[in-house]
Amino acid sequence: MLHKHPLSINSRRTQINRFRSTSLFSKRKRPGSRWQRFWRYYYWRLVRQKGSPEFLARGLASGVFAGLFPLFGLQTLIGVALAILFRGNKWMAVAGTWVSNPFTYGPIFWLNFEVGQWLLKSHEEFDMERLKSTKALLEVGADFVLTLFVGCLVMASLSAFLSYFFGIKLIRRWRTLHRGWRRRHHSRR
Secondary structure (H helix, E strand, O other): OOOOOOOOOOOOHHHHHHHHHHHOOOOOOOOOOOHHHHHHHHHHHHOOOOOOOHHHHHHHHHHHHHHOOOOOOOOOHHHHHHHHOOOOOOOHHHHHHHHOOOOOOOHHHHHHHHHHEEEEOOOOOOOOOHHHOOHHHHHHOOHHHHHHHHHHHHHHHHHHHHHHHHHHHHHHHHHHHHHHHHHHHOOOO
């Protein structure tokens, strides 16, 4: 399809665009690595989730609850199942389970164990080697597992409750800021 007034080769707009593309001071965007694009895509997909703040926060709370139990490999499945049960967002549940990751699960499970030990008045000792895998966790004594899971239940319930209300505030704040930014950005055009 031909335009009514095609741009001539030497038009002003063509010269400006040609100068911009060859300027020494122009910033060229590098495509980035495959992993950067992957994480950027899922970051924006998470940030742009649709639904009410309560719906999104229920998903987040479900994921945080599941993430505070030492059930490696099952945390995401449990978080999504809880999100379905409580009618929350499944993607937010998946993101919430990452509250415990290889950098944080040591201190989190130690704190959970200490809370369980305090509540049950147990004399069991915490050993990180017992938490290396779900199989290793099943091989230890019932006292250790009971102490850990009571602490996990209490801390996960408290954390899910707090993350629900914090999530609602954060999501509302984010949407308000984003709406203001869009109004300012689009009004300049």
